[in-house]
Amino acid sequence: MIARVLGTLDVKVNGRSTVPTAPKPRKVLALLVLHANHVVSTPALMRELWGEQPPPSAATTLQTYILLLRKLLAKVLPGGMVEAKRVLSTWPGGYRLHLSGDAMDLRRFDQLCVQGRQALARGENEKAADTLSEALALWRDDVLVDVTPGPLLEAETVRLRESRLVALEQRIEADLRLGRHHQAIGELSSLVVEFPLNENLHAHLMLALHRSGRTAQALGVYQRLRAALINELGLDPSSRLRDLHLALLVCDPALDSEPTGTAATPGRLIAVS
Numbered sequence: 001m002i003a004r005v006l007g008t009l010d011v012k013v014n015g016r017s018t019v020p021t022a023p024k025p026r027k028v029l030a031l032l033v034l035h036a037n038h039v040v041s042t043p044a045l046m047r048e049l050w051g052e053q054p055p056p057s058a059a060t061t062l063q064t065y066i067l068l069l070r071k072l073l074a075k076v077l078p079g080g081m082v083e084a085k086r087v088l089s090t091w092p093g094g095y096r097l098h099l100s101g102d103a104m105d106l107r108r109f110d111q112l113c114v115q116g117r118q119a120l121a122r123g124e125n126e127k128a129a130d131t132l133s134e135a136l137a138l139w140r141d142d143v144l145v146d147v148t149p150g151p152l153l154e155a156e157t158v159r160l161r162e163s164r165l166v167a168l169e170q171r172i173e174a175d176l177r178l179g180r181h182h183q184a185i186g187e188l189s190s191l192v193v194e195f196p197l198n199e200n201l202h203a204h205l206m207l208a209l210h211r212s213g214r215t216a217q218a219l220g221v222y223q224r225l226r227a228a229l230i231n232e233l234g235l236d237p238s239s240r241l242r243d244l245h246l247a248l249l250v251c252d253p254a255l256d257s258e259p260t261g262t263a264a265t266p267g268r269l270i271a272v273s
Helices: 023-034 042-050 058-076 080-087 105-121 125-137 151-177 181-194 199-211 215-233 239-249
Strands: 002-004 010-013 039-041 088-091 094-097
Touching: 010 058, 023 042, 023 058, 023 094, 023 151, 039 042, 042 058, 042 094, 042 151, 058 080, 058 088, 080 088, 105 125, 105 151, 125 151, 151 181, 151 199, 181 199, 199 215, 199 239, 215 239
Parallel strands: none
Antiparallel strands: 002 010, 039 094, 088 094
């Protein structure tokens, strides 16, 4: 079985889909996939489907959805319904979907992000850029783009979008360390429009512009971010971003150096977590 959530919900056995068309069973399957190999409680599934006030028939209806998912699995699994009940098993208080370790795109994404972050911390910039690029390539679209989320799936999608953004910031940092400033400017210019209050992305763009001989434009990026932060939140940029701005104003030569390790330098005044 292969399960993918970084885009449309896609669960297949031997190339044959087991994703139901009805919205509520899709939610159940999506939640089970996201928590694969762990028991998802019946109350959690009911909350996802009906919020805080499930109907009196909720428990029975949920059992119907589980049966539907098992029937879809039974059609494509060699062992039929017996195997389907093993793959989607009933546990005290809930249900558990069994997936092998390499069967899920999200699990692979998380593994690659850890490897990329560790490589970046060691100063292995080429490896970090390649590994994080591989992780980001697993995203085919927005997470679970074809599933209407309830409260639990909504929380999961927010978390996963943030993980994707952090990976993107770290991959861009690796690219900048490798001197790929000209190549990064276009992508960063688009990202700061999408995330107008994100200081990390603005710092990366400022540094890329400066190292491309466009310091005046880098200073303009700072001024636009400062105006947005004040208008939206009533806040000035962080001290780290102000330090980067000052370094640009005085043309600090340290900004032109490529950091090779983990020690802080003016070129990394904005730390990426």
